[in-house]
Amino acid sequence: GERVGVLALQGDVREHVSTLEGLGADVVRVRRPEELATVEGLVIPGGESSVIDKLSRIFGVRDPIRAAIADGMPVLGTCAGLIMLADTITDAITGQQTFGGLDVVVRRNAFGRQVESFEASLAVPALGEPPVRATFIRGPVVETVGSDATALATLDDGRVVAVEQGNLIGISFHPEISGETRFHRRFLDRVAARRTATLTAAS
Ligand code: GLN
8 A cells, every 4th residue: 555644743643544544555653754754645634733833843844844745745634734735824823834835825713613613514526426524623714725726625605625736635624533535545546646657757
């Protein structure tokens, strides 16, 4: 299987590890540059983006992740992970930075507080049928989709909650806690496709 990482600084790491392992991937918990260097793709979990940001700098993995994104490594970010992939946050706390890569503007905590968490049945044309059962937990919303990014899903009120750009996928909700595996599958397919392209280029 594909050898992929889950960024394991903070957040719901375990749920992503088990979803990926269920799909046959070989999963590494990534905290340090040495671990990042061994993987072909990375999942950034939900959690608290300002904490993930701070810890990524403390562990020295921020710049290597930015370099890997620039190099085309596939990355799937959910919730706080989407925030980490956004080029711009509207309401960053002081000093908060992102890895960037997605040409989007994201608003944090766009759906209110933890108690206002909700589930929605969400049509995601790129994934086909059935609709996704999406769990929102203090998730962000994509306020602006830049010209380099594409919306993958919108709520009934028109708010964008999933985007894609090249090998990057960012979603506002948590597929890993509702048994939804198609986003992870899409991510692993990107990893496999990039491996094939690399091997072809080398031969
Ligand atoms: N509100 C969190 C943040 O700003 C994201 C919540 C989540 O990942 N479930 O990072």
